[in-house]
Amino acid sequence: MEKDRIKQGYLDYVLRKGTPPASVFKLTKKLGLPEQEFYRYYANFDVLDRELWADFGREAYDIASKEPVWAEYGAREKLLGFYYTLLEVLKRNRSFALQALRRSLHRMPGLTPRVLDGLRQEFEEFVTNILREGRQSGEIATRPLIENAYPRFFWQQLLFVLGFFARDESVNFERTDAAIEKAVTLSFDLVGRNTFDSATDFVRFLVQSRR
């Protein structure tokens, strides 16, 4: 399919040259396509970048969920499995990924670079699903109102992981593995039933007794 060829051709170009092609014309010429073929699918390279990131997320999920133990994993392990697989996917395209991350992540911590918008949609959908499973299994505490913010909270975690990955200088990104492990453990300690829930329950009880 032409669309995939353009995508792959673009990715190869960035991996090989370290920068995006100077113009759409240059890329299509290289691929032996008329320039307007590109515009049939994409408005510009930014849109293409966004789609590539969304593809990484989809691919990571597809690979991770094929792991034979996937069904036995709880929500925490599923998230970990996804992160580790995503890293593997990114490592395969590391020049593209690192370049994009370094270009866009340093600006405002916490703000999502536009290039990751596509990935974000994929990720939040995935997280919403595993959180629902987690609530059913009791791994995650049910907290009306607050829990709607969880997908955004986990998205911030993914941003942290990506930022850590972009700055990691250890062999085979081993520090990033450790960072993921610890970040996920912490986040699941937070969303699991903990002091917070007992405190809320207690306060609610006091307020009700007042009447």
Add this chain to the structure above:
Amino acid sequence: MADSAENTPLNSLPTTKVARAARFAKTGLNVGANYVKHYAKRAVGADSSTADLHQANAAELYGALSEMKGSVLKVAQMLAMEKNILPTAYAEQFAQAQYQTPPLSGPLVVKAFRDAFGKSPFEVFDTFDLNARQAASIGQVHRAEKDGRTLAVKVQYPGVADSIRSDIRLVKPIALRVLGLDEATVRPYMQEVETRLIEETDYALELRRGQQIAAACASLANLQFPAYYPELSAQRILTMDWLPGQHLKEFLATNPSQEVRNQLGQALWDFYMFQLNTLLQVHADPHPGNFLLQSDNGGTVGVLDFGCVKEIPADVHDLFTALLAPETLADETRLTALLTEAGVVKPQDPEAQRTFYVRTMQASLELVGRPFRQPTFDFGDPGYLQSLYALGDDLMQQPELRQQREPRGSEHFIYLNRTYVGLYALLTELRAFVRTA
């Protein structure tokens, strides 16, 4: 890897660089505070229980600091002076992981296998339990089966080598301050410790050494070594047989008979003497977690974990042996000469100081070397323990030793001392009667 550990999954423990920094900072404070309390109580004549101090310090001192100040005097310090002799608390502390980290999650273990073999552990083994059975010092142990054999699979935490390096950078200034040492004089000792610790992260090396030492010790009685499987091992994964048996503490709780304890003690003694004197290469980490005991065949010791192996240079071995020889003890000139060679006594030391060091060493060597001067030795003898404690108390009062501000002696002695301390600790806990000649 004891059977009893089977059903207890690991608990979470904190560690990041920041968390470790905080822990070490606390260590420095705690140890300092423990000693202040101890001396303060002593100063007013109260009977400050050495067990208290010991308990309080064991984790901090041994976990983080004790190896930093190596010297022959360390024999005295470790075996007597600090009363850490045969320290129950020390043994218990050290039996736990030195680099405590939360257990690796299932996905990370799977990833470690994918990195190493391109396959998940479920493809590599017939069965594989994703829940770790036990913490190893820098990893965790999983149980697996393949071709009808039960295997122990050690998986190392990611980035351990890096964190060891940064641990050392963190602990160094604190250790120097607590012990009042100067960086330049400690450098060789630090170097020695760092080398050993980094070696411990190399599972390929551990595998080679485990095979070598097991082969060399095959003729020794009542010892059991796991077979290692190179084709199932990698840089961060080590596969070996799952040995039966219990760790010292659980084993002693089963009230083994004196005969069994003697045979176990003898096996350990023979194993160590053979390594020290014949192989010149020693399993330098004799903490209880590395041995599995069982009473089958009158007592068998399973030896695990060849991560920390000290190769002993021939001249160091000669010197160490000469120091422990009975003739040396009686002959003060010879002892002085040997201590000078070992760097404990220096030619520029004032006469009084030299005499003091020689006297001190003579006293500790008399005790430490006592098992060697008799054909048989009873490590369960309470009299021996008491005289070691007494010597410790005595040395503790010596202002000269408390003020000693530089480490002395060869850096090779650090791990030799640690080996002896560990071995004596094991044997006394076993209360074993051993043929030592």
